[in-house]
Amino acid sequence: MKILAALILVSSCAFAQTKVSGVVKDTQGEAVIGANVMIKDSYDGTSSDAEGKFSFKTDEKGAHILVATFVGYKAYSNSISLDGKEVVMNIVLQEEANVLDGVTISAGSFTAGEEKRRTVLKPLDIAMTAGATADIAGALNTLPGTQKVGESGRLFVRGGDGNETRTFVDGMVVLDAYGAAAPNTPSRGRFMPFMFNGTSFSTGGYSAEYGQAISSALVLNSKDKAESNQTDIGILSVGADVAHTQVWKRSSLSGKIQYTDIRPYFGLINQRIDWITPPQALEGSAAYRTQVGKEGMLKLYGNFNRSSMQLYNHDILDPAKKQSYDLTNTYHYGNASYLQPLNENWNMRGGLSYTFNENAILLDGKPIGERESGTHTKVVTEYAANDNLEWRMGGEMIQRNYEAYQLNTTTQENQKLSFQEVITSGFTEAQVLVHTKFITKAGGRFEYNSLTNAVSVDPRLSVAYKPGKKGQFAFAYGMFRQSPKNQYVRLNHALQSEKAEHFILNYQVITDRKTFRVEAYYKQYNNLVKFVNGNANNLNNAGNGYARGVELFWRDSETIKNVDYWLSYSYLDTERDYINYPAAAVPTFASKHNFSVVYKHFISALKTQVGATYSYSSGRPYANPNNTEFNSDRTPDYHDLSVNLAYLPKPNLIIYFSCTNLLNNDNIFGYQYSDTQANDGLYKSRAIQQPANQFVFLGVFITFSKNKSVNQLPNL
């Protein structure tokens, strides 16, 4: 019994307690209040007080690990020895990078995502921006850095042409991201905003991972596995759609079929276009997501689209003379991407995409058209040592087959112009958090083009510095290149890639529900395609140009309750000497001043969200053959006030109404001129305008699901 007593004694109080004390501070030297300080795997510990101080006693003995944790900070741990002598520790907690108030790479990019705490634009914003008609490009056109080019519908960024913005879905390139449209009418993006939970729109200085884009990269990340079964039905003034999502334990499948027929609508509203058959389209898409193994994720996405339209083009000099134009567009896109975490530090991801696009045109019955198909394969390895160091490298191959055909009416022979291009590239990039206030990302991109046999290496660099809690300065530099437009490469296979060099300076302040940013940039274009002596069949790379400007952005969803608004202003100064330009001149798509206000107000009592967007662009240049100075004329300024309204009478029912150009402005995008002079010796002009000043849209959306609160609001 003596032994027992002794043992009990030993077990309970044989060793003296050790006192552990000290203070917890952050890297700025501020006390961290309420941090959890403890001996790992034991009960012993305490919370730091109002001065960051802590003190506790422990019965543990020998070598142990002291841990300190607090929300928003990285866990601290250090080995200590407990032997009865007081241990005094001064603990410095490092703020968790990229969370809450961390410094982030910001120059040139707008990111939108559900999960990011402080994002400039959320997916819902894209859907609910008035005037955007639920088109991704339409919503992004309310951000600084973009120019309104009403007859195109594409993203024209910082003095760049529409084809200089490239779309990527889950990292994979999309060869033609916009639907077919009649000449001088806006096209819509082929991807519906509801598919994506993350959008990153970069107006310059983007990562080395993205190539073949000299002005802008639009990176769309598709949603992960769906969470619930549901069926959606939409009845629209211009068609109908039905979608269904089926969910299994580890996978989900969503499909959507949409039929668009503008005929009934065009019957009601007078159009400037002399339609034979207004556009109609059938499109379908499907997405399958499945978990593979413990952490792997496989995403498959595919869509098809077939659309057609027929119209008459009238001669400018003699409007009675007309030519029929019949367009049928066939489009398929498929994309597979796979992500596999290898271990805590290593990730592998890869993908494969395939695009097929054909525009078959009949000009007065004469076939003329073009066909492009391409594949993109990519493999990326990512390594994250910790929050301070991330590194990635990857390889990719973009292979394109292009063919244009035309029937020669005299010889009855089918003339063809084609090319095959393979671009093999590799990239590497490292992101280093030098200090909690300073982050840098540097990398490079290597490319080999099989058509030109050219090898290139382009550097990319971004740095950001956050001196205080809110404001952040950033700088980005990069060299970017892309193959010239198909219409040029098909004539001259030896054309080199067009190049742009970006320099960007950015300052931003993002608080909980307010964003302010100002950005200035300079962009130098080289190797642009140029017509030799004005001959469109003789091309070289002698073109060049520049663009510079300042942009402002302000968003506030805090000051007025239930109201969210943003303001964008872009100033652009640009000139190019390329294609048929006789000398450096402002290109026809560039306007000096662009301004937008987007306003959204949710009125709970009416269960209605009201939105309005006002856009302004100063006049755009156009080439007037009656004026000896090239591109020196300007169109009138552009004004547009658009509104939308979403009424939710029931959780699963939405009635949506939108109207563009409420004030019915006669906006003119440019002028077309006759090929020959009229009797008075002058070339006659015709204004390029919207097919109709206004577009009115009404839709009813119904959702069936197990829980009745789900609706299609985010899908609109």
Added chain:
Amino acid sequence: MKTIALSIFLLLHLTLFANDAKYKEQMAKQIQIVYQAETIEELQPAVNALDRIASAEKTKWEPYYYSAFGSLMMATRSTEAAKKDGYLDAALAAIENGKKINANESELIALEGFVHMIRVTVDPAARGQQYSSLAFQTYNKALNLNPENPRALGLLAQMQFGTAQFFGASTDEPCATAKKALEKFDTFKSENSLAPVWGKSMTQGLLKNCK
């Protein structure tokens, strides 16, 4: 020899017993604080203490549960969206740790649904659809694991009520759920002395809006 063996045996038992008593006592103390505390300043030390208990007691899900509950309470009492999200992240991390110990614990799953529900309130316009559907789904999962769990039912009623109110729809369904939940609160029994007991007054409060 016998004595030594016996004493070691007894000692082991005593220590285990002592540890269990210490665990229960410490838990009871902190649980009381997370139930009653009004401010983040009071809640944070309790959450910290619960995290310490969780780190020492490798086989118990309850410390994680109450740590998550405390973090959730801090989220509801914080005024800044980014901070709220930070607390909710912490709550979710604790719940995930608890699920590693007992993946089929209905109480943990119900609490997970609660986290999603609070997530909605941070930015209803942008998060409403995603997180409310996630909350509904998680509550139903908790009820599948234990149809008798009054908290899962009470929270589901709360969620149904909020949705009905938002859309001005009839509150018949949420009120029926709340009534059922209240019955379950009265009959709910657990052999676990540390099992959660909160939620009854919340459901009673909800029922005041019914009739």
